[in-house]
Amino acid sequence: MTRRLFRPEEDSGVVGVRSAAYGFVGNVIMEMVAGEGMGEANVARFKALTESALAASGAANRQDFLPFYGFSISAGSCSRRLAGIAKDRNDFGQGIVDGFRRRHRSSPPERRTVVGDLLRLQKSLPELYGDDVIRTVCLSLLQAGTDTSASTIEWAMALLLNNPDVLKKAKAEIDSIVGTSRLLQESDLAGLPYLRCIITETLRQYPPAPHLVLHEALQDCMIAGHDVSCGTMVLIDVYSMQRDPLVWEDLRSSCQRGSRVSKPTKGNG
Template identity: 60%
Template sequence: MHTLSMEISLIHASLLLPLLLLPLYLLSWRQKVPSNGRGNKIPSPPALPVLGHLHLLKKPLHRSLAALAARYGGGRDGAGLLLLRFGATPVLLVSSPSIAEECFTVHDVALADRPGFASRRALTGGDCPSIALASYGPLWRHLRRIATVHALSAHRLSLTTAARDAEARAMARKLWLAAGPDAAVVSVKSTAYEFVVNVVMAMVAGRRMPEDEVLRFKAMTEAALAAAGSANRQDFLPFLRLLDFGRTGKRLAGLAKERHEFGQRLVDEYRRLNDPAITDETSMPTSKTVIGDLLRHQERSPESYSDVVVRTVCLSLLQAGTDTSSSTIEWAMALLLNNPDVLAKATEEIDNVVGISRLLEERDLACLPYLRCIITETLRMYPITPHLTPHEASRDCIVADGQFVIPRGTMLLVDIYSMQRDPAVWDDPKKFRPERFSVGEEISVGGGEKQMMMPFGMGRRKCPGEGLAWRTVGVALGIMIQCFRWERTQKEKVDMSEGSGFTMPMAVPLVAVCRPREEMEAVFKSINK
């Protein structure tokens, strides 16, 4: 009887708590609502108490936000801005290229922070957050500098070219063995993911990741990305966290523990394999890996290069680079399957430049402009982070020639998905046409007023792994095109519907028929020795 009474009390509390918090939400909203004192009000849909506009959000989020912007944020007064409220948090959706550019140039420092989501804190379990989600400040600068110097700089990327070429050969060999003398139906995302994760693992730890470990890491990464979404209701409605609906808190704690153990295992295993007491001539040289570099720095400066910092940098490189690059490869291959004329043209370019007597290598990418156009057009149509990683204003900003104010504490989302598909500035934007990025076309990549492209972001919080992404995606896609004939599994075109998540997956994962090209048989036999 006592237990039943307690359960009834908890139910009553869960029902009353939102009502008790309502005045605080309304007060918080009145304090934060953007107002510039000049009579220009940012358009906003009608909101509900407590929820704000969360009830209007559907899946996939980027399409839902784009629809809201089209309905409520248009017109001369809107200026490509839409004000939303997620719980008590003001959220500004920017769909104007000129204002987006202003935000990441004139107001870059003021908008360089990240929202302090509760899910982010729970996901790290007290450790450092990832580089992408770290708050703007000394810690972020330290982590980013480490990642850039030891992995992502042009110099370091040039030193790791051989590792990417080796993994490309391994991918080609695995696909060839799977296809046999005829063909095989393969999961493009899984194939690309295994390639990318091993590319990054070679840079980070100097080894490959076993297949079972790849699957576990992929599941962990996807769960972390889902928890880091910009419309996670428990981040904006504290009473949901208190009641832990859906056992989210427990799930995040489990993920935090898993991330901690995985990262520390990388560090400990590296120490063990490179212990001077047992090192022999077969051990990997520490100077050629991120962990090796950082552990040497740790000896001289243990506070700045603690194990927490080392595993945070390693996990950031692995988790940020794998899902995004493999998804881009998957979207690109889906577009090629639906546009066989483009696929044929790409194959012809590779045959003319590289030939059929050897495998494509990373050094060949500079001579394959049409392949780069394909990747660029893929990123235009299907940017992997369709509204970028959320920013937060650390102080008030006045934008659009003084017309509007972005108050301190406002979360900023940039709708690059809509901007890169705007029919007012892009010719036939829904058509896959790589030629639009050929030399001579008026395209502004990362700035400008006509056709803005910013799939990797812009400003100081721009993705530092852009250079690695171009190389990784280029080599993988180039090898796939050079070595195999790709066909749809059915006569119907590939379903290009977009899924939900922090990154933008395909709603229906791509499977395709992979058939080895007869012209490449001698090369296949040579790489299988």
């Protein structure tokens, strides 16, 4: 990924950070899942499937809030699109499982992978570890990890480029701890507190998902001064909470004084 960003293939010298990060993360996760990278064609295919599903379903199901919407023509059309996308996703996931079987039909894999472990369990417990379960696990890991990680990488790089003083301090820390003769390794992170703070601050300002997945109130309760009945769907606005001055002002002041900071309790629910 570093080489791709440093030496872009395009004549213009411009490279898309998001696409480079997406391909990088997708290959890392696929190595863990199936023992080999995705390849550019499969990265593009999975990215298209993910974007199509998000576009077809939206941030939330409108039928949950407007029940009559379920009887409309557009809702039926959306359901058909989602069914088609689901089939394509299942085909993609089954391809991962079948490809692993073909590669290791005559010889076992050299290292453990998610698919390899699940296929071993399938031999002893076929009723619990069918191909449908294995491909669902694979797709879940790819879906949850690829777009979120790529987005965070993109935001971190954008924030560093727009804050050159921070970038200069991060570079100085890496040069002093890691040196200039090798690339940074995961084991180096323990000695790079400033870099870890950059990552944490990126996640605070631009969380991968601005809202948590829908939760249901298990009992009558009060949230931010509002009565919420049992069974109500609650959407948590993480983006706003992490930018709320009531949460962060006291924390910021305490950090500047160098005093011990207690966990903030204020916020807007």
